[in-house]
Each structure stands twice: as C-alpha cells, then as structure tokens.
Amino acid sequence: MSETEVTTAPAPLTLADGRPAAAAWSLDPALKHLNHGSFGAVPLVAQERQALLRAEMERSPVVWFPALPGRIAAARTDLAAFLRVDAGDLALVPNASAGASVVYQALTRRRGGEIVVTDHGYGAVTMGAERLARRWGGRVRTARVPLAADEDEAYEAVVAELADATDLVVVDQITSATARRLPVERIGAEARRRGIPVLVDGAHSPGLLEAPLADATYDFWTGNLHKWGCAPRGTAALVARGPLRDELYPLIDSWGARDPYPDRFDQQGTIDATAYLAAPTALDFVDRTWSWPEARRYMDELADYGAQVIGARLTHADSAVDVGMPVPGMRLVRLPDGLGPTREDADALRDRVADELAVEAAFTSFDGIGYLRLSAHVYNTPADYEYFAEACVPALGAWARDITGKRSAR
Structure with missing residues (x-):
C-alpha cells in the first residue's frame, strides 16, 4: 500500500x-494508549463518582449494604436502557467471563454432553467450556472458521458441528483475537430450532454496537460495560431469556439466593459494587459530550x-x-x-x-x-x-x- x-x-x-x-x-x-479494547479506560467523571460512592460506603457500611440491592436494581435499569433490553432480563456480573461461568455452573447435561465453540473464542471462556464438558463426561467440538469467512461460511462452519449430542453452543458476537463478528443471530436461530441452548459472548459489544441484542436469538448473552462503554472495571451484563434463566445464580451465595432472577444477583455479601453504580455516569458522559x-x-x-x-x-x-x-x-x-x-x-x-x-x-x-x-x-x-x-x-x-x-x- x-x-x-x-x-x-x-x-x-x-x-x-x-x-x-x-x-x-x-x-x-x-504512553501512547492504543489498546482500549483489552481493559478499557475510565473517564475522570466516572472515577470521581466511584470515589464518592466508596467514601459513602466507608462512612456508614451498616447503612450502605442493606440499601445496596435497591441501588443496584436502579443501576440495572439504566444499563438495560443503554443495551435496549428489559431490566428484568439483566443481571450484573464482574465481567463477561464471570457471566459465562454463571451459565456453566447452572447447566446440566441433557443430551450427549458436547459443547460447540469456535477457534475464535476467548481463551478463558473456552477453558470454562472444556471444564464443563469434562464434568459432563462429554467433549468440546471446535468449529474452524477462516478469518476471511463471510457470514454464510461462518454460519455453515458452526452449524456443521451441531449434533444430537450437543448440549450447548458458545459463540462470540465480536471475537477478541481476530476483531470480527460471527453471525450469532443465525446461529442462535438454528440452535433454538434444534433445542440447543446458546451462550453469546458479547464481551466487546456494549458501546461498539448500537443494539447488540436486538436481533439475536439466544438463551444467555454476556458483555462488558468496562470496555467500550468506559465504565469502571468489573462491570458487565448477563442477559438471560427463557426458562433456563431461572437456574442462574451468582457465583457467591448470599441472602438474596431465594429471590427471583435477576434480583438474586443484586445482593452478594460485602462485594464492592461501586463500579456497577458508577457505570451509568461513564455511559452518560460519552453520550452527553459527543x-x-x-x-x-x-x-x-x-x-x-x-x-x-x-x-x-x-x-x-x-x-x-x-x-x-x-x-x-x-x-x-x-x-x-x-x-x-x-x-x-x-x-x-x-x-x-x-x-x-x-x-x-x-x-x-x-x-x-x-x-x-x-x-x-x-x-x-x-x-x-x-x-x-x-x-x-x-x-x-x-x-x-x-x-x-x-x-x-x-
């Protein structure tokens, strides 16, 4: 060139x-900062908001923690509006890998214990799928998708790995290593037709795509708000639809365990949830400024x-x-x-x-x-x-x- x-x-x-x-x-x-996609970068207004929230937490922890589930629920409503989903479908988790782990923890083997992933999958999420397959006594099948594959070719490569033994499909909406999309909408629709649950890894999607869940057919979707959305790190969404979502529980058992999904995720002991509460500030800053x-x-x-x-x-x-x-x-x-x-x-x-x-x-x-x-x-x-x-x-x-x-x- x-x-x-x-x-x-x-x-x-x-x-x-x-x-x-x-x-x-x-x-x-x-330094020159040319890698926003890995860990994001938090604007000062969101940092300041989180610092104020932490100071409030430390001033009166006995007041803070009992009131925290209600404040998290309010933040979920704001974040759901940004993602254009129903707040009743959205739980907050620390990152997309945590969202995948929640799903892996919840699912049970129903067929042959096989899980289909792609060779573009995020390593940690794929390793979680491998652990789940071992627990089920099954195996992981990897769909090979050429980097230059168009939508039809990518769809066909993934669907070719689906079988009667498939219990779960894990597919990236935007791949981390290769910076490309995969046709999660079509893959999800075909998996739904076959009765196979689908987990969409949308780690890079919030902020980068206008409405990442608009046309997708999925059982579970998880995406980071601390990447392109610039929220404080440790802020991600887990969106679940359909009957399987009632099996989802946070990775930490706490007093909200008997609450319905997603409310049970709003109470997890003494975790520092200030990142969740400050996330709308970051999203609003970008929107108001540009x-x-x-x-x-x-x-x-x-x-x-x-x-x-x-x-x-x-x-x-x-x-x-x-x-x-x-x-x-x-x-x-x-x-x-x-x-x-x-x-x-x-x-x-x-x-x-x-x-x-x-x-x-x-x-x-x-x-x-x-x-x-x-x-x-x-x-x-x-x-x-x-x-x-x-x-x-x-x-x-x-x-x-x-x-x-x-x-x-x-």
Missing part, C-alpha cells in the same frame, strides 16, 4: 471547552485510518487483513513473520512494546500468525497511529529480522 492510498485522517474529537478528548481521562501522557453514534463513527474512521497508515509503513506485502465480517472501531494488521505467532508470543510482544517503545498496544495470534489489533476510542487521535507507524514499525521490523536470523543460524 502506498502513502497516497491512505484515507484522510478524521478530525480529533474535543471536549466542549475545546480541550482534547483525552483531557477527560487520567491516562499517562508518557453522542454514542458520533463516538462510534469517529472510532471506526480512526481505526480504519490507523490500519492504513501503519500498514503503509510495513514492508511485507500482506500486512492488510481480509476479515470476513468486520466490526466498527477495531482492525487487524498482520505482523512481520516471526512476531506473535502464539498467544504467549503476542503477550510478550505487548509487554516489550510497552517497556521499550512506551506504547500500549494489543497483539494477538490466530492460526499461527501474529497481528496488531487496533481498537480506537474517542480519546485517540490520528497522531497516535502516525507515531506508531514512525516509531514502532521500524522496531518491529528489526525484531522480526532478529528472530528470523536466529532461526536461520540454528
């Missing part, structure tokens, strides 16, 4: 007083620009990645050969880039190939990606050549 093919950079977002959007966050200015549609538009244009400007500096011809069902705000750039071919290698590369180049970036692997995963947010600017292209791409090339040279010398 030549420099002339790079699209025009979107104008950076600003606050109402003209300051850069990043001024509303407490991110270290000595609006969520504008934020999504900017993130998508910026991710596209970032992928192009970085890809233009890479010397290998295949840096551009064909993702069959792309998502807004996230892009993949293929790394030079030798970099990040496994998850462990990708994690080590992430740490090295942060330590030596002062950039927080996400590196992933799929099918033995390493990728840079871009995940833009409103506080990012085109200059962030131009910096990566100028300062980091040459270093990545040198590291890749060093690895190749060492392998040749063996």
Whole structure:
C-alpha cells in the first residue's frame, strides 16, 4: 500500500471547552494508549463518582449494604436502557467471563454432553467450556472458521458441528483475537430450532454496537460495560431469556439466593459494587459530550485510518487483513513473520512494546500468525497511529529480522 492510498485522517474529537478528548481521562501522557479494547479506560467523571460512592460506603457500611440491592436494581435499569433490553432480563456480573461461568455452573447435561465453540473464542471462556464438558463426561467440538469467512461460511462452519449430542453452543458476537463478528443471530436461530441452548459472548459489544441484542436469538448473552462503554472495571451484563434463566445464580451465595432472577444477583455479601453504580455516569458522559453514534463513527474512521497508515509503513506485502465480517472501531494488521505467532508470543510482544517503545498496544495470534489489533476510542487521535507507524514499525521490523536470523543460524 502506498502513502497516497491512505484515507484522510478524521478530525480529533474535543471536549466542549475545546480541550482534547483525552483531557477527560487520567491516562499517562508518557504512553501512547492504543489498546482500549483489552481493559478499557475510565473517564475522570466516572472515577470521581466511584470515589464518592466508596467514601459513602466507608462512612456508614451498616447503612450502605442493606440499601445496596435497591441501588443496584436502579443501576440495572439504566444499563438495560443503554443495551435496549428489559431490566428484568439483566443481571450484573464482574465481567463477561464471570457471566459465562454463571451459565456453566447452572447447566446440566441433557443430551450427549458436547459443547460447540469456535477457534475464535476467548481463551478463558473456552477453558470454562472444556471444564464443563469434562464434568459432563462429554467433549468440546471446535468449529474452524477462516478469518476471511463471510457470514454464510461462518454460519455453515458452526452449524456443521451441531449434533444430537450437543448440549450447548458458545459463540462470540465480536471475537477478541481476530476483531470480527460471527453471525450469532443465525446461529442462535438454528440452535433454538434444534433445542440447543446458546451462550453469546458479547464481551466487546456494549458501546461498539448500537443494539447488540436486538436481533439475536439466544438463551444467555454476556458483555462488558468496562470496555467500550468506559465504565469502571468489573462491570458487565448477563442477559438471560427463557426458562433456563431461572437456574442462574451468582457465583457467591448470599441472602438474596431465594429471590427471583435477576434480583438474586443484586445482593452478594460485602462485594464492592461501586463500579456497577458508577457505570451509568461513564455511559452518560460519552453520550452527553459527543453522542454514542458520533463516538462510534469517529472510532471506526480512526481505526480504519490507523490500519492504513501503519500498514503503509510495513514492508511485507500482506500486512492488510481480509476479515470476513468486520466490526466498527477495531482492525487487524498482520505482523512481520516471526512476531506473535502464539498467544504467549503476542503477550510478550505487548509487554516489550510497552517497556521499550512506551506504547500500549494489543497483539494477538490466530492460526499461527501474529497481528496488531487496533481498537480506537474517542480519546485517540490520528497522531497516535502516525507515531506508531514512525516509531514502532521500524522496531518491529528489526525484531522480526532478529528472530528470523536466529532461526536461520540454528
């Protein structure tokens, strides 16, 4: 790709007083933060709200904890409105993996104990499925979905693994390692026709998709509000519909255990639930400052620009990645050969880039190939990606050549 093919950079977002959007966050200015998708970033207004809530909790814990279930229920109502679901379907959990664990804990074997996952699944969630299959005396079947697979191909790859022995399907709405969508709507509809429960891992969906549950057929859906929604970490939604939801219980048994779903999740001993209560503040901040549609538009244009400007500096011809069902705000750039071919290698590369180049970036692997995963947010600017292209791409090339040279010398 030549420099002339790079699209025009979107104008950076600003606050109402003209300051850069990043001024509303407490991110270290000595680092470039290009990995919002992994752990999110909490705006100052939500941090301050959570700090006030914690101070209130510590001033009068005997007043705080008995009143907490009612306050969590009110927060659930606000968060359900953001996700466009009924508050009576939504429970709050610490993260999407916790939501999956709640489901795994509740389900019983009804057929042959087989669980269908995909090779794009989030590792921790897939490991939970494997533990459940062992407990059932069954097995996990993995649907192989090529990175470039379109909607039809991805659907057919997953459905081909369904069988009379299938007791559960676990499928990502947006994949973490490969930044693509999977056709959860069609997969869910077919699984429902066959009487197979479906768990949708929507970890990246809240905030990135306007209405992630609008057209989905599922029994369980779980998604993080602390990623794209910028809520304090430890805030996620578990949405359940149908008769199986009555079997769902929080991972901590407490005095709300006899309450119906989802109320029983609102009382879990002495957990610090201030993240739940401050989450609406983060969502409202983005909406009032730019609006969520504008934020999504900017993130998508910026991710596209970032992928192009970085890809233009890479010397290998295949840096551009064909993702069959792309998502807004996230892009993949293929790394030079030798970099990040496994998850462990990708994690080590992430740490090295942060330590030596002062950039927080996400590196992933799929099918033995390493990728840079871009995940833009409103506080990012085109200059962030131009910096990566100028300062980091040459270093990545040198590291890749060093690895190749060492392998040749063996």
